[in-house]
Amino acid sequence: MTRCGVVVLAGRPNVGKSTLLNALIGEHLAIVSPKPQSTRRPVVGLLTRDDTQFIFTDSPGLLEPEYKLHEAMRAAALRGIADADAIAYLHPLAEFPAPPLEQLARLDRLPKAPIVTVYTKADVVLPSDRPTVRRSDGVVVAAVRGEGLDALLAALREHLPESPFHYDPAEMATQPTRFFAAEFVREAAFELLHEELPYSVAVEIDEFREGSEPVYIRAVVYVERDSQKGIVIGEGGRTIKALGAAARAKIAALLGGSVYLELHVKVLPKWRRHEPSLKRLGYAG
Template identity: 40%
Template sequence: MTEADSASASLSPPEGFRSGFVSILGRPNVGKSTLLNALTRARLAIVSDKPQTTRTLVQGVLTLPTAQIVFLDTPGIHKPDSVFNQRMMQTVRTALKERDLLLYLVDATEPVTPAEREAIQLVLEARTPAFLVLNKIDRIHNKSRLLPLIEQYRSLGDFAEYVPVSALQGENLDRLQELIIERLPEGPPYFPPDYITDQPERFLAAELIREKIMNLTRQEVPHAVAVTVERWEEQPELLRIAATIYVEKDGQKAIVIGAGGQMLKKIGTLAREEMEALFGRKIFLELFVKVRPRWRQDARFLAELDWRTPVGG
């Protein structure tokens, strides 16, 4: 369904209705996915304390009586060192184009680094209105510390707004939402009121499995993991899902499986429980683990993983 088809399918909006596309950008691990989930009031993007959790564009739509905001969560801005990371950075560049507003997220508890300065320049070069959103302010007890930090960011570029928030605690998100809506152009909604995301259920299932792996395993494993859904069989009272977890080394496979298969069982149980809550039905989940050396350098395999081309998971 195209955006035009979606718009025509929806009811006529009230006078003064606003709608537009807003990209959420930032360095790895600053809370972009947490912000997307908080702003859309939905569980659309997986969350982990590991960098580069988000690997593709994740769309989330918030429809209000007066506006519709189409958010796009993006991978963290970084210097790519593999074909896989190059694809992620291309995704970031795509998110900079033809948007109504950019939200550049920073961790308010961290100092400004050279890498942060480079990322800010990349965002500002898009010449699209941008807000600097200072996240994780719930970790700052003395809020006066924010003022010199904001001034430091002001010296790096001309953002339209500087908004301190806590995506995790919901602090100041109502104000951020108001400021976003003020910047959107007047126009009809792009999608029907009940439309939340463009992600297929297969992709959401694969991402939930990957999230559990990232949160349960050691540092070397998360970046080397890919998940594909091989079978999706819908029955009257049961959804059967079979998924393959790919890693690059035998040692990583051993970690994912765990002693006596206990780690894989825990991953499967947690993922299945969350899928049942998300999809609203009973699920039978099978997980398999395979070694695929250097898959992050394999352009063909990466294309299979990207649901926006052939659906691979």
């Protein structure tokens, strides 16, 4: 009998959830940034290994909400935890031991799914500082080096229900390409824009013509204020051009073909604090 189930990757912002998802799938699906709170919506990655199909869900970091977008992110993370068959609870090895997930997530009771604690970023811990992690404590990984992944898969497999596969074993994603296109524009914004500006950026795909060669994509980059619009466009359009080039390369790599990407910058005032805007951008249900 085969096994198949949902494994949520949960934890504080910036602990390496998206990096781990990508390492497990072997593809850059989820956006990654040294800045915290880069993931706003769950990203699903499929991995079928022998008799087991893992449906991994990368979730937003568990944080204390300061505005409506944060509330939607926290709600998405909690839904991910509630709906999973197994929870991979990520925490940096440098901060061993991890506090209980219920405490971090402010849950009233224990989640129903079993929890596997995953100690991340092992490569940045000096051997002399390395804590003794017992098997019962969790699994240690260094996703950037691909270390510990087999042990993690073995630990998670035990918690997945016996079930037929839900997806074709050849598939690695469930979300449409336009979702990834919007996410990759956002990832480019995290790379190229400074300080708080990436947090004011949201992306909406206006047009996506997959049949054409190159694939034609028109997207709107939203910011919250007029002054931000000027910065995102840059002198003589320099910044938005660089952003478009970076995003186009990322989308082309995922699609395996050429892409024409047209970006427009618009202001959606205070969208992070405005429920209808969050709904329109797909952040709130």
